[in-house]
Amino acid sequence: MASPAPKRGSISTMLSASRHYAGLHLPEIHPEFRSDMTQLSKVSRPRMQTIWGMKVEWALRTSFAAALTATYAVHPEVQSADWDHATVFAPVLAIACVSGPNLGATLHHAWQMWTATVIGCFASMVVNETLRPVQPAWLRELLTCFLFLLTVFFLCSRPWALVQKRVSVGVMLCGTIPMSVSGHEKEWWFPWTTGTPCTVGLLASVLAMLLPVPHFAYRELRRRLAHQAATQRQVLQCQYHSVASASRAQHVAAAHLLEGFRDNLAAMRGLLSAAQHELFLCPRRYGRLKRSVTFFETQLTALRSLQVTAQSNTGINSATHVKFQKVTDSSWRASLKAVADAVNEVVTAEAEQPFDENLASELEAAQKALDDDVANARAEIVYPQGSLYNEDEHNADHFVEHINRMASYFALNELIVACVKMCKLPAAVHPPARRRLLQTAGRVRRWLSMPSLAMAKEAFKKTLSLGVLSIFAWIPEMREGRPEFMWGFIAACFVFSDNEGSSINTGIGRIVGTLFGGMVGLIALNCLSQLNVQHYETGGLVVYVIVCVSWTTFCSLMRSSPRHGYTATVAGFSIYIMVVGKLESFGQKTAHDVVLHRIQEQFIGASVYILVEMLLWRRSAREKVNDEQLSILRAIQTSFKTAVAPHLAFIAKQESKVGSLIETAKAERAGNQAVETAKSGLVAASSEPTFWSKSFPFSQYQRLLHSEEKALRLTHTLAAATRDAAIEEIDEMVPTLVASYSAAASKSLEAVIKKMEQWEAMGNSLCEICRFTVDSGAHAHGTLDLESTLPESEVIAAALALFDLQNADGLLRIGASKHFERFVATHKPTSNSYALSVNAMLFCLLNFTATMVELGDRLRVVQATERAVLHA
Template identity: 20%
Template sequence: MATTPAELWRVRLGSASRTALACSIVGCTTLYGPEPLRRIPEFTAFSYVTTILIVSDATLGDALRGCWQALYATVLVLILSILCLWSIGPGRFNSGLAAAVVAVTSFVVALPESTDLLAKRIAFGQIVIVCVGTVIHGAETGVVMHPIHVASSTALGALASVLAMLLPFPCLSYYEVKKTCRLYAENASQRLNLFVKAFCAQNNTAAQDLISESKSLFKAVAKLLVNIKNKQEGMLWERPQIRFLKHNYIDPTEKLQELEIPIKGMELALTSCPSFPVGLIDQELRDVLQFLKKQVSLKLEQAKCYASFDATTAPEIKKECIDKPLWTFKTISSTEDVPAFFFFYCLELLRNGLPIAPNIACSMLDGSKTITEELSDSKNEGECMLKRIWSSVLMLLPSSESLVFALKCSLSLGFAVLFGLIYNRENGYWSGLTIAISFANKRKATFTVANARAQGTAMGSVYGILCCFIFQKVVNFRFLALLPWIVFTSFLRHSRMYGESGGISAVIGALLILGRKNYGTPSEFAIARITEATIGLICFITVEIIFHPARAATLAKTQLSGSLRALRDSIESIHLCADQKSKLTSRALRDKQQKLKSHINKLESFIEEAELEPNFWFMPFHGTCYRKLLGSLSRMADLLLFIAYKTEFLSQVSEMFGVDWKEIQEQIDDDLELFKERVGNSLKCLEEVIMMKSLEMLEQELRKNNISRDDELGRSPSEDVTRSLGQDEEDTEEILCSFLQLSNGIANSITSKEEEQKLKSQMVLCLNGLSFCIRSLIKETTKIEKEVKELVKWENPTSNVNLSEISCKLNALYTK
């Protein structure tokens, strides 16, 4: 993973050299190899296409996986093609029948959800070549040999990809993952040092400088985690014993994301500190802080040296002989000290790991289980087994998403082949091939991707024509002109302007001209291919618009409302229960938090697509506002996970050491109910306001239903629901002071027993951390209100925006 410009150049050049080597293997085999070997792969163009699909930014594991997917696609298409050619007859194929066969077979290939996207892309290309080639050659087409020639072309590209990953030395995913994990550990260690320095800073300026320095490191972390996730499958192909023999295998991405949660919490605590130096810190606390930092740093240092990622070989952290106490049990008198407690809580999580186990307290005190618990566990295992069997049965049935995807592929390829053959029979391949390799399971900015593909195809074709002109006297050496172009397109693939679609189209456009022989005049072929590619892209865009008529901006708005609803559901799930129910309650909150994260991820993808799509005659997308809303929602999702940990721990530990938990639970529940009512009502109001089409249409609906201003004023109590939380500090301070009194009471009740000291110190941290999370959630809700107001103002520039008034009007309209 590149972290500097020099490393970026090395990574890009390494990827380009592997791609150039793979293409050179194909080119040398088809252009200069022995005559029998040159005749077998008749469709050299698809050999290049297969190579580019497999080898770009790949490792040996990725190439092996791609080779397997190519084999799977080839076997599937061979069976389907031979059946179609035998049942219909090659002599009866015409443009319409070929398009129908392409549509039907593409639907069959695309429908199974378990089939990898790479296999589907290769299969689509093979189907297009078989059907169009049959139309071109007519009755002379061999029922068996024609599909075999297509299969051999695919095999040549796949084998060339594997050889390129082996020569001159193997490029392994395992080492890439190991290197990236080391980079992550170094990054996390740097952030830890910056945060500890900022916490101990003597003035605001020094602290803010250190916090700002850490933000660039956070941006690098996201890329590191994505890189590990992308290389994960390739590593399992290189080391199959991990997949099949080691059931306790640890996913490095999950482990590193667990580390990220408390690190993000530390940053949030620092940004919430009102001033520096922190008021409650003294020399004793500095010593504790340095001790914790030393232990976490040791943990991160050992993470750099992981030889593999299974539980049997992961090194254990050496424990210090003298275990200093985490907290000095001093009471705090101001809510300004609460962020410091949360900072220590996150540092403790970073040292000991996240409390994922369902029964934290009991595992600390007693490892045994009662008979009731064992029976309950066996019952749960039986229920889980039935659920797994049922889910396996459901996996065999196509989902609505896979059905839509199959229909899109079927119609797009069918129409592309039909119109491509009608326009130019000899070059009818390219309309279907252009889009066959570009299908994606997820939504993308359709116009942007199509535009990038068209520009990439044109650039590659023009480059090929120019090189043919330059090397017209030395035709055998023109293949060398591909090498600098492959390097250039490897950078182009990672650019914001062209992306993967444009980069792949650009390199294939040049390869088809410079890497083949006997296809006619280069300029005529290039013009014909660009035209055919345009036909295919038009079919692709048309079908996409038919199946997905809603703009990404509209979907982002709808998803924002859904995210707020999921956030409200998560907040309503916050409860403190008796010990028997704490496990279920915490699990429910975690499930809601995971659902919220999925909503946020969808919102992020829609925002990215909306920022790329053209505006046409629509209002421009307010990307800045949506990004701020996305940031607030992400922080609130992280805070909810902390709340799940805290409520579970408090429910299980508090009543074990002489604390009157029932009274504490009642006080906490009262505070939580007040908090949930205030935040929940505000979020519900914002959901309704966001889904409003426009203020003008709202006024029209009010007049249509004869709702006057007096009617709205008659419902004025709803304004209490929508008043800004940021303008009502009394409720917030009341909640925080209540938690402060509880934590001080527990701190004062601590005895001299060492075990009790440790657990009650964690209770103090949990209570103060819980109050910090609640205050942070309230602050983020206030930020969301401001951004929603700005968004409504953006959509209604000529109107005066008052969220309370709008909410009253909406309530009056809905209750009419």
């Protein structure tokens, strides 16, 4: 009976196909390789906390801080003091400050809020005491309003965090406007009646992170580093198997692991800033953690390059590939183990201990062994006619297979180089006290400097919104009968945002959260009054605290939501605003009046600021996303032009090496930052009102960003390849190919950016891209005159025909014999790196063109959708 056929696409099918095709056997994938890589680490893979576990811990710690501050806020002695309804700030800031289940993040936010509170109190004292002796009263109030708004403009135009602007202005108005309303009859220390509850709330939030067991960010960072090391070992395993067995399943598995690798790396960057506050007195430990995170950051680009280049090897099953793989298999595995050794050293060494000096030498030895094996394999497999190829293989694009294969070895070589550089870096040294003092002085000087025009416009909008709300402070009915008008100011302060979409998101979240919190507060107050619970008794106060903390616990479980987290936070502390407000009225107002008035004021304050944001100097999140699109495309263009500049101008590489490295690094950072900024702006852009029939094309922008990320990765790999490829060592036909492809791609990028700037003409961008590419590339191949034109219906077909890999194979095959004979005959230690660089460069050029066509197509779809929305 015949054995069942293996499934299509399985590893066994690919192996059988290659053996049948070539009569050879692929190198055996050693079963102990996976176990060796898994057991290589001295520490086991850490058990990461689940998402639900993080939510529960966050909620419990928030509830503990809320319980402490609620007990303070409802205490009879605190209620009887002349705090002018400011005790509620204690639970509000305590809940808002517990910004994550670790101590470092809470310390960071507590420090920001406390400095803003102190500055707001001092600013209020300056305004109050400066105008106290002014007479008559109406002039003093008028000058108070003017000086108050001028101080608001000053605080909002400072280059500090948005939360600091919100808190400082909120604290200042709570100390200034009631003083003006009272005719300056209050004491000079009155602003601290707001600053003291704020300080109590911040201290409670820090205490909640310390008890019962502190959750340190640096410990979580160490666990994530070990998790990152385990993930990287799995990525290396999957990439090795994808190349060795031509398995697309292993390649897809490596791609999924790399996405988790990137997400965990982003989380570690956030934890690093939190760990800096925890390890303020231990700079060496923080320096080691920062260096470890940098170690993984430097490898991410090389791992992505290896993933991109390995993708083209998953379908290679020719006899030449099998023989090449067998020669280099042992050195490939040894190189992966050497990299894993370095990763293991990063996550297991002590804080003050430097990297092992032997690691760099071991990595360099593994790299040299891999280079020798690649050089020997290349010398044995010669490409001219009459070599080891039969007729079928000779006509099967074997040179393209060689390009793909050699590009993979180049990416692995770059990974080893990145590891060697990090192992050789000296230990981080903490800056001396003098330098830190100068840095602090520089930050203070920047804080006191004149604002830019953009910052002045944003500060003016915030000042104008509070100026409109200041009218309520001079209406007798509001001043005497509804002291809740202050919450309109506070709502406007805490809706301050950087663009229209964020303001709408924050305003809606605040209104909805206040509504839910107010409803629950009203129900609780009515139920407790029906049960005859007296707020002036100890038992009654305990019941109030239990009800409020229970609601806060429920809301805190939803705080991690990126879209509704702010709404849950506002709902969690709004119940304290209602309940404590009812207790502060001492029976003068019903619960219904307190809840209704405070909800109304919150709605008025948020609505006023949103209207000002929408009507005056609009800063649309959509425009920001489009601006970041231009930044990404310019970063791609800069990286590409910098990489191919020596080959275009035929100048010596040494003359522009340093400058090109700096420009490439800047373009890489600018491109990655623009991508992250565009991703963060998509949610805000989708919330902006369109007043049209269609919404923001969120999914189309996501696909466009995906294509742009691929283009950035290819340009980074191309820059690394051209950095090591000496022009004098490249075959004389290669610069012609580089020049033709680079000119075509540069013109394509120029067309994309030009059409991005010309909104109405964006619909034909893909045709322009293809036309520029076809004309330039075909002229380089001698297949088309530059004066001739192609019908639009044939543009895409011509582009696909032009960028078919057989054309590149035919051009490069002209000098193949001379090209490889030179490398076989030479014994220079760097000759193999030149060969790897040349092939990696050609691989990037071939794939970059296809990526740019895809990018242009998705960009056309996005702009066509936006134009349809505009004219709907």
